Amino acid sequence: MVRIRLRRIGLKGQPSYRIIVAEKESPRDGRFIENIGFYNPRTEPSTINIQEDRVYHWMSNGAQPSDSVGQIFRTVGVLERFERFKKGEPVETLLGEASEIYKKHATTVKTNPQK
Numbered sequence: 206m207v208r209i210r211l212r213r214i215g216l217k218g219q220p221s222y223r224i225i226v227a228e229k230e231s232p233r234d235g236r237f238i239e240n241i242g243f244y245n246p247r248t249e250p251s252t253i254n255i256q257e258d259r260v261y262h263w264m265s266n267g268a269q270p271s272d273s274v275g276q277i278f279r280t281v282g283v284l285e286r287f288e289r290f291k292k293g294e295p296v297e298t299l300l301g302e303a304s305e306i307y308k309k310h311a312t313t314v315k316t317n318p319q320k
Contacts, residue, residue: 210271221245226263244277253281257303261290281306
């Protein structure tokens with residue numbers, strides 16, 4: 206089974222994550238199929254960059270997001286746009302909406318050393 210999940214990167218005590226597509230049995234930082242995004246919880250607000258067209262591709266082929274990735278997807282509205290994609294809405298309009306949301310979400314970013 207293919208999962209969309211987080212892969213930890215960064216220094217000790219300073220984690221950031223890549224959103225990847227991987228087999229369910231592979232280890233957290235082991236083999237993966239494709240890198241489809243980035244998440245940094247240490248910035249205020251958190252930095253989220255996702256290639257939504259690849260998310261739609263993998264989810265339509267049966268990939269399931271993990272619980273933590275599902276929360277990230279709900280934060281930026283990926284799951285709602287995926288439902289609209291399944292109903293037949295064009296990908297270009299959905300990606301245009303997503304780029305506006307990411308621009309608005311990525312205002313001034315400051316790293317929080319306490320997290």
